[in-house]
Amino acid sequence: MSRFLLGLAVLGYVITPIALSADEPEKSTSAHPAPTSLAPIYAKIIWPDDPAAPTSEMDRPIIESWITKSIENRNKSNFRAVTGWVPLALGPLDTTDLWDGRVDGARHACMVYADVFEREDGLIKMRLEGWLPGSVDFIAQIKDEPGSREVVPVTQATNKHGIPHVAIFIGLQAN
Numbered sequence: 001m002s003r004f005l006l007g008l009a010v011l012g013y014v015i016t017p018i019a020l021s022a023d024e025p026e027k028s029t030s031a032h033p034a035p036t037s038l039a040p041i042y043a044k045i046i047w048p049d050d051p052a053a054p055t056s057e058m059d060r061p062i063i064e065s066w067i068t069k070s071i072e073n074r075n076k077s078n079f080r081a082v083t084g085w086v087p088l089a090l091g092p093l094d095t096t097d098l099w100d101g102r103v104d105g106a107r108h109a110c111m112v113y114a115d116v117f118e119r120e121d122g123l124i125k126m127r128l129e130g131w132l133p134g135s136v137d138f139i140a141q142i143k144d145e146p147g148s149r150e151v152v153p154v155t156q157a158t159n160k161h162g163i164p165h166v167a168i169f170i171g172l173q174a175n
Contacts, residue, residue, distance in 0.1 A: 037173055038090055038119070039144070039145075039171055039172060039173045040087050040088075040170075040171040040172075041087070041088045041090070041124060041142075041168065041169075042085040042088065042168070042170075042171060043085070043086055043096075043098055043167065043168050043169075044067075044081055044083050044084065044085050044167040045082045045083045045099045045112060045164065046063060046071065046080070046081055046151070046165040046166070047079065047082045047164050048079055048159060048161035048164060049077070049078040049079055049161060050161050060080060060081065061081035061082070063081045066149060066151075067151050070165075074153060074163075077161060077162030077163075078161075078162075079165070080103075082103055083098065085169065086098055088114050088116055088126065090119075092117075094115070095114065095115045096113065096114045096115070098112045098113060098114045098128070099111065099130075108159075109130070109131050109157070109164075110132060111130045112129070112131055114129075119144060122143060122144050122145070123141055123143060124141065124143075124144045124170070125139060125140070125141050126139070126140050126141075126142075126168075127139055128140060128154065128166060131154060131156070131157035131164070132157055136156040136157045138154050140166060143170075146170055146173055148168075149167070149170070150167070150168045151165050151166070151168075152166050152168065153165050154166060
């Protein structure tokens with residue numbers, strides 16, 4: 001019986017420190033906190049259209065009314081969406097192929113790439129590169145709030161039919 005009690009006493013001394021250490025919170029090994037999920041960023045290219053060109057609305061991305069109103073306040077040209085809403089890559093070294101430069105199968109511009117290069121202090125800055133031979137490097141800026149939207153003219157890429165625009169929209173955060 002004394003061996004049994006001695007065994008229980010030793011076992012109690014061994015288990016007590018283990019039980020007490022389990023109550024302590026674990027210390028993080030990372031110096032940086034886990035990143036919060038970021039709201040996605042979408043972009044759409046709006047191209048000035050040739051008024052004499054035949055129009056076919058089939059298989060074309062639509063232009064939302066808020067985009068149309070913004071463009072009409074600045075310009076009276078005809079426009080068409082040449083891309084749908086393209087989600088932009090959010091990594092610091094990632095770029096997104098935004099548009100291949102084709103309208104109805106014919107090349108009208110050079111490829112356009114988008115790069116979100118800064119996201120801080122409540123603002124998002126993105127570089128849109130391409131458009132013309134020799135490359136136009138254009139910077140757009142928008143508030144970093146879900147639901148923010150902006151239509152930005154790319155005046156450096158003006159063509160004979162008008163000024164192309166980029167519509168930018170900040171989506172809802174994924175949880």
